[in-house]
Amino acid sequence: MASSLNPAYAYTVVYVKDVAKSIAFYSKAFGYAVRRIDESHRWGELESGQTTIAFTPKHQHETDDLTGKVQKPSSGDERQPVEVCFHYPDVDAAYKRAVENGAVAVSAPEQKEWGQKVGYVRDPDGIVVRMGSYVNEPKQG
Numbered sequence: 093m094a095s096s097l098n099p100a101y102a103y104t105v106v107y108v109k110d111v112a113k114s115i116a117f118y119s120k121a122f123g124y125a126v127r128r129i130d131e132s133h134r135w136g137e138l139e140s141g142q143t144t145i146a147f148t149p150k151h152q153h154e155t156d157d158l159t160g161k162v163q164k165p166s167s168g169d170e171r172q173p174v175e176v177c178f179h180y181p182d183v184d185a186a187y188k189r190a191v192e193n194g195a196v197a198v199s200a201p202e203q204k205e206w207g208q209k210v211g212y213v214r215d216p217d218g219i220v221v222r223m224g225s226y227v228n229e230p231k232q233g
Contacts, residue, residue, distance in 0.1 A: 103137070103144035106176065107162045108217045111136045111147045117216055118145065121193035122178055122186070122223075145176070150217075165218065176215075177222040186223045187211040195221065 108114040115129050115136040127144065129136035134152065138145040148155075150162045165171055180186035183201045190213050191197050198220065201211030210224040 101143050103146045104176070105146045105148055106174075106217075106219065107150045108147050108219075109150060111149060113216065114147045117194055118147075121190040121195050121213075121215075122221070123189070172217075172219050175220045175222055177224065179226055180223055181225070183209045183211055183223055183225055187213065190221070190223065 106114070110133075112129060112133045115126055115138065118124055118138055119126050124138040124140055124145065127137040127139045134149055136147045138147075150164075155162075178186070187197075187201050195213035195215060198212035198214055199210075201209050201223070203209050206227055208224050208227045210222060213221050213223070215221055
């Protein structure tokens with residue numbers, strides 16, 4: 093008998109200062125289509141294949157009171173405790189587009205010893221975004 097507790101990864105929520113600006117930035121800088129943004133600008137989603145990238149304000153009653161406040165790094169030497177990673181067939185072109193559209197350059201794409209090409213930028217909220225190739229292409233099927 094199959095278990096009814098077989099989870100599917102649904103979405104990642106990114107806590108940001110301004111949902112509408114973050115949705116526009118990720119759409120332009122990384123090439124994602126906007127799925128939706130609500131009229132209150134307290135929730136937005138991007139199309140990203142089988143999972144959704146969602147954005148919501150850093151501080152709101154629903155989450156602050158239930159699960160605690162989102163903490164921001166206290167200095168430039170610290171970073172968010174999350175990294176958003178995107179796969180691109182052409183990492184150099186993706187990195188260039190991201191920087192041209194407002195991403196802060198962190199590390200230009202370079203070939204890693206394990207066979208992956210990786211570059212890093214920061215979004216307007218300081219979240220690190222990794223753009224890379226797959227080490228091994230995923231199996232279709």
